[in-house]
Amino acid sequence: MPPVKSLIVVFDGLRPDMVNADLTPHLQAFQAAHARFPLSCCAFPSETRVNAASLATGCAAGRHGVVGNQFHAAAVFSDRWLRTAVREDLAAADAVLPGGLLQVPSLGERLAAAGRTLAVLSTGSSGSGWLLHHRAETLRQLRWSAQGAAHSTPADAWDAIERRFGPPPAAATPQTARIDHATTVLLDYVLPVVDPDVAVLWFTDPDYTYHYRGIGAPETIAALRGVDAAFARIVDAWQRMPDRDQRAIFVTSDHGHITNRERVDLLAALRCDGFSVDTRAAGDADLGLVPGSVSALGFRRRDEGFQRAVVDWLAAQPWCGALFSAGRDADAGVLPGTLNRALLGLDSDRAADLLFTLAHDDQPGDGGWPGGGLHDSDLPDAGGNHGGLHRREMNTVLVAAGAAFRAGHVSPCPAGIVDLMPTALHLLGLPADGCDGRVLGEAMIGGETPACRTRRVAAAAGRHAHHVTVSTAGTSAYVHGGGRG
């Protein structure tokens, strides 16, 4: 098979049930015509930068090392958490952490080592764009960010693009103008002029508009129509390319979304019941907290009785979901009553001692779209959110198209964002080993379907029962959801 180049289009946050003939007719027609993966999942936590790193490394968070959208790394910032949306924070971590921020080779590095190229266009945060091609400066390859020249490289490419297409439009809700601009840069500059072996185009909607307006809001409907129209231009251009048989297109989302119910102030709740806790990465309090849809607690007081009391207290709270710690055995966590965080793909020294999710439900949320959960964020109640273990946060859109793939195929196997890098490498004839993800063989002409297995792993902390649902396809592992019960 001659080498096949890949274009990966990321629809940030897109829920699979919002791909339909009304909201996203072009994407709906595209996924029906090509190979799709209804059991596709993001990496856990169901957060953007965790999954940007998973796309860029083919690995789960425990292997690539970006263990949360925000996480404690005391060697980098002792008084606060690392903010992965901010490129400067990531660069600081990359300089300080042993082996760098990403702990495995990236797609950009592996392509460059084989004499091939990656080009990235991002309309997301500076951190998200950086993670997709973190060595672009050194490799002299293209990373263009709508956040500006300071976050893009090489400078002469930024200048050439700005001269020809103008500056990126200002951020807005929805982000359609920026997304249209980035799509034009892809179609009229990156593909014809740079002609990379792999290109990534990141649409920051619908995520951005889901968060601030709600999953069913009129602005969100407009955001969905906006990304669908941009995608239609890409498909149209692809179909007219004379070498389209040597070009594959992948569509993915990096997580789903659910509606924010009430806010739980976790720091206040812990303090109210007498715990000594702060949000610093290093400090004198007994506990260090990073709150979120999945929250992280670091134990600075190491005695077993205290740690057991924290787990028991959490398990007694009506807002508590599933609880995880380092492994005692394959399924159980070392803290009694918790599950092994390796089930989440989060077996890492960078992960906190104790992780817990918040309670969620599948009742109608904003606009009647099912799924909601408690949160501890600055986002509005009734706004969209993600990060936890709701199956609608974990389930993602995944479509593969091109001459190598079966038409009208519906994969029976679990799959996910970690599979994009090995599949793109395979299409170029390069080794795809070393990733947590796999080549999506079942969807390829002449490919094989791996053995698949799904299981529900349960635990109880006192009377608090909780679980996680995980699967494997071949040797690759996926997380589908979890929570109370």
Ligand SMILES: [Zn+2]
């Ligand atoms: Zn996202």
